[in-house]
Amino acid sequence: xxxxxxxxxxxxxxxxxxxxxxxxxxxxxxxxxxxxxxxxxxxxxxxxxxxxxxxxxxxxxxxxxxxxxxxxxxxxxxxxxxxxxxxxxxxxxxxxxxxxxxxxxxxxxxxxxxxxxxxxxxxxxxxxxxxxxxx
Amino acid sequence: xxxxxxxxxxxxxxxxxxxxxxxxxxxxxxxxxxxxxxxxxxxxxxxxxxxxxxxxxxxxxxxxxxxxxxxxxxxxxxxxxxxxxxxxxxxxxxxxxxxxxxxxxxxxxxxxxxxxxxxxxxxxxxxxxxxxxxx
DNA sequence: AACTTGTACTTGCAAAACGCAAGAACAAAT
DNA sequence: ATTTGTTCTTGCGTTTTGCAAGTACAAGTT
Numbered sequence: 001x002x003x004x005x006x007x008x009x010x011x012x013x014x015x016x017x018x019x020x021x022x023x024x025x026x027x028x029x030x031x032x033x034x035x036x037x038x039x040x041x042x043x044x045x046x047x048x049x050x051x052x053x054x055x056x057x058x059x060x061x062x063x064x065x066x067x068x069x070x071x072x073x074x075x076x077x078x079x080x081x082x083x084x085x086x087x088x089x090x091x092x093x094x095x096x097x098x099x100x101x102x103x104x105x106x107x108x109x110x111x112x113x114x115x116x117x118x119x120x121x122x123x124x125x126x127x128x129x130x131x132x133x134x135x
Numbered sequence: 136x137x138x139x140x141x142x143x144x145x146x147x148x149x150x151x152x153x154x155x156x157x158x159x160x161x162x163x164x165x166x167x168x169x170x171x172x173x174x175x176x177x178x179x180x181x182x183x184x185x186x187x188x189x190x191x192x193x194x195x196x197x198x199x200x201x202x203x204x205x206x207x208x209x210x211x212x213x214x215x216x217x218x219x220x221x222x223x224x225x226x227x228x229x230x231x232x233x234x235x236x237x238x239x240x241x242x243x244x245x246x247x248x249x250x251x252x253x254x255x256x257x258x259x260x261x262x263x264x265x266x267x268x269x270x
Numbered sequence: 271a272a273c274t275t276g277t278a279c280t281t282g283c284a285a286a287a288c289g290c291a292a293g294a295a296c297a298a299a300t
Numbered sequence: 301a302t303t304t305g306t307t308c309t310t311g312c313g314t315t316t317t318g319c320a321a322g323t324a325c326a327a328g329t330t
Binding site for chain 1: 139140141142143144145146147149153154155158159179180219223225226227229230232233234235236237238240241242243247255
């Protein structure tokens with residue numbers, strides 16, 4: 001990190017992913033099976049291409065993601081979560097739960113309902129799945 | 136909210152507090168007994184006064200905080216969490232846990248160690264405390 | 271071989287957000 | 301009357317973001 005605002009772990013976290021886009025990219029990888037630049041670019045929130053590049057580089061520099069050439073297509077890059085990135089799962093799940101609770105326009109779907117019933121179980125289960133894909 | 140980027144609950148949450156400052160203000164109220172403009176202004180991260188006003192207004196507009204005149208000093212305002220704001224506790228705790236785990240400069244103190252031992256218990260306990268102060 | 275498509279960026283420019291320094295309004299204390 | 305405390309505003313320069321367009325280059329198509 002360039003400049004930390006303080007030693008507070010919350011502040012340190014926000015220094016890394018405290019913006020409107022970083023966690024959406026992580027969500028895409030974590031919960032939506034997206035792995036490439038063009039897939040992120042086509043997400044419903046419509047991130048601008050320069051910001052996407054900027055965030056991917058920042059997240060890679062923080063070792064939250066790692067970037068590798070696709071085995072099948074050499075002109076394609078695959079972004080995967082590291083353990084550090086995968087450990088953001090609880091943060092994502094809690095934000096999802098809060099967002100669903102307080103936003104009328106975001107009704108709970110399958111995952112949202114599971115979270116409502118047993119958050120801990122969901123985190124445990126997804127965490128297990130993520131472990132398989134971690135790089 | 137003015138313009139939501141999508142219905143995704145994570146995206147909705149980020150639309151509200153996806154920046155470097157909002158959650159620090161909430162942290163100050165939640166975990167540091169701070170309640171007033173000048174106390175927030177003097178936090179170690181040194182938020183600029185215009186940004187502080189802007190965020191307090193935004194969080195109040197979202198009904199995450201409420202602003203009331205102090206009983207003791209009429210020229211002082213007291214900011215308190217609503218239930219909606221207090222429900223951000225799990226998000227804050229998870230960010231704290233992640234930040235402490237991955238940042239060498241933010242060693243765990245009392246609360247951090249408690250979180251490490253039994254996150255659920257900490258959330259339950261603090262949630263109970265917060266309930267007393269909710270407006 | 272020329273063309274088209276897919277993938278990952280880059281660039282330019284305007285708009286919005288941020289950071290810093292200074293000051294204003296006003297109640298309370300001295 | 302003056303000072304202090306508290307909240308908020310203003311001005312101005314820097315940084316970040318948003319949008320549109322364009323570039324580079326590998327792979328597939330005709």
